[in-house]
Amino acid sequence: MQIWPLRFRDLDDQRTILADDSGAYFLAESGFVDRYARDAITPPEERFLREKGHAFEWAGDLAHTGFLTRWSRRQHVGGGSAYVILIPTLRCNLKCSYCQVSRAPLAAQGFDWDSETLQKVLGFLDGLPVEEIQIEFQGGEPFLRLDLLQAVAAFARRRFQRVRFVVCSNLQTLDEDILAFLDSEDVLISTSLDGPHQIHTRNRTADSALTKNFLSNLERVIGLIGPARVSALPTIDMDDPPDPEDLIAAYEAFGFTSLYLRPVNYQGFARKSHPAARTSTAWNAYYRGFIDTLIARNALTGRVMEEFYLAHCLRRILAPGLDGHTDLRNPNIPTGANAVIDFDGQIYPSDEARMLARIRRVNLAIGNVSDGLDQEKLALLAPGHINNFDPDCIHCPYQPFCGTDPIDDLSRSGRIDVPRQDSWFCQRHLAVFDLAMELIYSKDPAVEFTLSRWFGLETLPDALRPIAP
Amino acid sequence: MIPLRLKSECDRTLAPFVTRIAEEEPRCAEDATLWSEEAGTLGYQTGQIKFRLSDVAPAEVAGDVLLVDPRRQIAHRLIRAASPHNTFLITEQCDQLCLMCSQPPKPQHQDMFDHFLAASRLAPTGAQIGLSGGEPLLHKDALFAFIDAVFATRDDLCFHILTNGQYFERADLAWLRKHRARLLWGVPIYSDNPATHDEIVGKPGAFAQLSPNLALLGLAGAALELRTVVLRQNAPGLPSLADFIARHLPFAATWAIMQMERIGYGRMNWGRCFFDSSIDFASLGAAIDLMRARRQDVTLYNFPLCTVPPAYRDLAARSISDWKQKYLPACATCSLRDDCAGFFEWYREEDGFMEIRPQ
Numbered sequence: 001m002q003i004w005p006l007r008f009r010d011l012d013d014q015r016t017i018l019a020d021d022s023g024a025y026f027l028a029e030s031g032f033v034d035r036y037a038r039d040a041i042t043p044p045e046e047r048f049l050r051e052k053g054h055a056f057e058w059a060g061d062l063a064h065t066g067f068l069t070r071w072s073r074r075q076h077v078g079g080g081s082a083y084v085i086l087i088p089t090l091r092c093n094l095k096c097s098y099c100q101v102s103r104a105p106l107a108a109q110g111f112d113w114d115s116e117t118l119q120k121v122l123g124f125l126d127g128l129p130v131e132e133i134q135i136e137f138q139g140g141e142p143f144l145r146l147d148l149l150q151a152v153a154a155f156a157r158r159r160f161q162r163v164r165f166v167v168c169s170n171l172q173t174l175d176e177d178i179l180a181f182l183d184s185e186d187v188l189i190s191t192s193l194d195g196p197h198q199i200h201t202r203n204r205t206a207d208s209a210l211t212k213n214f215l216s217n218l219e220r221v222i223g224l225i226g227p228a229r230v231s232a233l234p235t236i237d238m239d240d241p242p243d244p245e246d247l248i249a250a251y252e253a254f255g256f257t258s259l260y261l262r263p264v265n266y267q268g269f270a271r272k273s274h275p276a277a278r279t280s281t282a283w284n285a286y287y288r289g290f291i292d293t294l295i296a297r298n299a300l301t302g303r304v305m306e307e308f309y310l311a312h313c314l315r316r317i318l319a320p321g322l323d324g325h326t327d328l329r330n331p332n333i334p335t336g337a338n339a340v341i342d343f344d345g346q347i348y349p350s351d352e353a354r355m356l357a358r359i360r361r362v363n364l365a366i367g368n369v370s371d372g373l374d375q376e377k378l379a380l381l382a383p384g385h386i387n388n389f390d391p392d393c394i395h396c397p398y399q400p401f402c403g404t405d406p407i408d409d410l411s412r413s414g415r416i417d418v419p420r421q422d423s424w425f426c427q428r429h430l431a432v433f434d435l436a437m438e439l440i441y442s443k444d445p446a447v448e449f450t451l452s453r454w455f456g457l458e459t460l461p462d463a464l465r466p467i468a469p
Numbered sequence: 470m471i472p473l474r475l476k477s478e479c480d481r482t483l484a485p486f487v488t489r490i491a492e493e494e495p496r497c498a499e500d501a502t503l504w505s506e507e508a509g510t511l512g513y514q515t516g517q518i519k520f521r522l523s524d525v526a527p528a529e530v531a532g533d534v535l536l537v538d539p540r541r542q543i544a545h546r547l548i549r550a551a552s553p554h555n556t557f558l559i560t561e562q563c564d565q566l567c568l569m570c571s572q573p574p575k576p577q578h579q580d581m582f583d584h585f586l587a588a589s590r591l592a593p594t595g596a597q598i599g600l601s602g603g604e605p606l607l608h609k610d611a612l613f614a615f616i617d618a619v620f621a622t623r624d625d626l627c628f629h630i631l632t633n634g635q636y637f638e639r640a641d642l643a644w645l646r647k648h649r650a651r652l653l654w655g656v657p658i659y660s661d662n663p664a665t666h667d668e669i670v671g672k673p674g675a676f677a678q679l680s681p682n683l684a685l686l687g688l689a690g691a692a693l694e695l696r697t698v699v700l701r702q703n704a705p706g707l708p709s710l711a712d713f714i715a716r717h718l719p720f721a722a723t724w725a726i727m728q729m730e731r732i733g734y735g736r737m738n739w740g741r742c743f744f745d746s747s748i749d750f751a752s753l754g755a756a757i758d759l760m761r762a763r764r765q766d767v768t769l770y771n772f773p774l775c776t777v778p779p780a781y782r783d784l785a786a787r788s789i790s791d792w793k794q795k796y797l798p799a800c801a802t803c804s805l806r807d808d809c810a811g812f813f814e815w816y817r818e819e820d821g822f823m824e825i826r827p828q
Binding site: 024052060063066457459461 | 680688712713715761762763764765
């Protein structure tokens with residue numbers, strides 16, 4: 001019997017999480033690693049490893065073939081569809097304290113696509129080798145240039161077989177034309193709701209009346225297109241984070257069943273005004289406390305609120321195929337099919353990459369709409385987006401589910417080769433995956449209730465929490 | 470029931486022949502056209518041959534591919550143009566004796582490949598045809614040659630082959646790879662416990678043979694449909710089987726969990742095998758939950774919707790072939806009837822599901 005290599009990490013004093021390269025994990029008491037290292041595991045442990053697909057007898061047997069399949073699915077990233085972010089304007093009618101893009105003032109000149117740039121953007125979209133696309137409008141505030149959104153939408157609906165638009169809007173102002181644009185089934189809204197009124201005001205609007213406008217606009221939009229086509233996320237300022245109960249209540253009040261807790265991105269204005277965003281300790285503690293509150297509350301109310309990011313990471317632990325998320329892999333596979341096109345026609349591999357260029361930290365542009373993609377730069381970036389060969393990640397049991405974020409590394413450290421454990425990305429994700437594993441192995445009925453609902457299951461199968469004998 | 474055989478009159482001295490009932494103008498020499506229509510009898514002509522069909526309307530057989538057996542005065546409807554459920558019975562021989570077998574094996578084999586080849590060439594464009602038995606791969610060389618011959622002129626067709634998976638060899642890999650896009654292999658696995666699987670299929674060592682052969686299908690990139698009939702013998706082990714599939718058979722395109730068909734050995738063994746999932750869905754639900762968590766496809770075949778808890782109903786397919794499917798009197802008022810698999814023609818209420826509840 002041959003055992004596939006196992007990586008391990010202590011969950012606490014008694015328990016160790018182990019996983020192989022395919023992402024198959026199990027829990028063992030801490031003595032297991034010792035026996036594994038000395039090649040002295042017991043017959044029941046051998047049997048367990050064989051049954052759970054961590055071992056095989058001969059290359060080509062069923063266990064071996066099953067493992068190869070699971071491993072290859074962890075590596076495979078589906079193609080065939082594009083996810084493009086467009087920034088038709090960098091101007092915004094708000095000035096949030098943590099603005100990561102260093103938005104331009106409302107009246108500024110030269111921060112919008114001109115008609116020539118628009119035509120070239122459409123030309124770029126036309127050349128993408130896909131029939132399915134999601135187009136996300138970022139800003140600035142995209143609705144300041146509804147005319148550009150309409151032009152892109154009209155073109156994309158003709159060009160692609162399947163298309164979806166996400167407008168990332170502060171919903172600060174609505175008018176009849178905007179509402180008419182929202183009326184199409186293929187348009188979704190993503191907005192920011194930082195929680196209770198006074199926190200939202202402090203972080204985003206600086207004016208209680210503006211917050212009131214936003215809240216009534218949000219209600220109106222949900223009433224018009226339904227909660228399924230509207231998502232919201234709170235950005236958490238660790239200097240004064242909202243009480244988790246208040247935050248969840250604010251989301252429930254609008255009928256949301258999912259929220260996505262986001263730390264202040266260490267980009268743009270945040271670098272100066274939110275120095276706390278540099279460190280991960282406070283964030284990790286707050287996040288864990290928030291999840292505890294959420295799970296207890298779900299059990300109490302019987303309603304189920306999802307924290308999207310933890311649920312997403314949990315789903316990635318359980319199965320391959322959920323690879324479309326930039327918070328886990330930034331840049332996501334750097335090709336034109338997930339490009340970001342800035343207000344000036346520059347093309348970036350990710351939204352955060354354009355932010356670094358904006359503060360002149362480093363220019364990570366991979367081309368522009370006039371000259372096309374710069375293949376040399378793409379090739380330079382490509383190795384940085386996978387964690388398979390990182391000298392630290394290869395020892396981590398979470399590597400098959402986790403990702404990497406050289407853009408954030410550049411933003412914080414000016415280089416991409418910092419030891420992983422020193423990086424914000426790694427510290428944040430070790431905490432997320434530790435928490436995820438604790439929850440998977442928890443026998444607390446409240447935890448089981450929340451997890452089974454997040455996974456869309458009636459009950460949580462025991463086979464999801466294998467334990468070595 | 471839709472008849473699969475029609476009474477047919479023609480010259481008894483003729484050899485059996487394959488013909489297609491032309492829908493409009495004949496498109497090839499094998500097409501037969503209607504030349505007479507009398508009470509209860511239709512007269513057709515193909516080339517110089519004339520034959521009659523009884524008790525059927527022209528529209529019902531339009532486009533059908535028939536094998537006319539003059540000696541027995543029967544026309545087998547090999548392909549019914551209007552149905553997605555067409556199956557060629559390759560052989561009635563089998564090396565397993567499954568407890569619930571709906572088509573018990575017979576010792577003799579009648580080679581029909583020439584007729585199947587002729588019929589396939591006349592099949593509707595893009596049709597999927599089932600190949601079943603018995604165990605089709607007992608005649609593997611002839612079967613593979615037949616498939617090659619069909620694809621040589623009809624690469625729009627695909628075959629759904631039901632096999633017990635006992636007869637694959639490493640040397641088949643290249644052939645399996647070559648046709649992977651056009652062949653769907655339906656292979657039964659009843660338990661991850663070899664003893665339970667072997668007991669159900671009535672063949673010691675069957676699981677030990679099945680396991681590496683499933684790996685061959687995986688290595689070939691073949692499309693694999695795992696099939697598990699739920700029985701009292703294997704129902705408690707379904708969650709364990711689900712874990713086995715997620716870990717060792719992740720390359721399976723789908724896992725079909727099936728209810729029993731009360732015919733053949735299935736009728737004989739009904740009492741000791743039928744598992745009433747309408748009153749106990751727990752092990753099925755746990756197995757399905759695991760497959761969902763692992764993002765692997767699972768389907769329920771032959772489960773009336775009212776026997777399935779609402780959370781799993783979207784998985785229940787209308788799987789029972791049209792010609793042997795029925796509803797019960799109680800189904801008359803059910804709002805889900807149009808989406809429901811219903812029941813096999815030979816299902817009996819007195820020893821069937823306890824909980825049949827019109828929705």
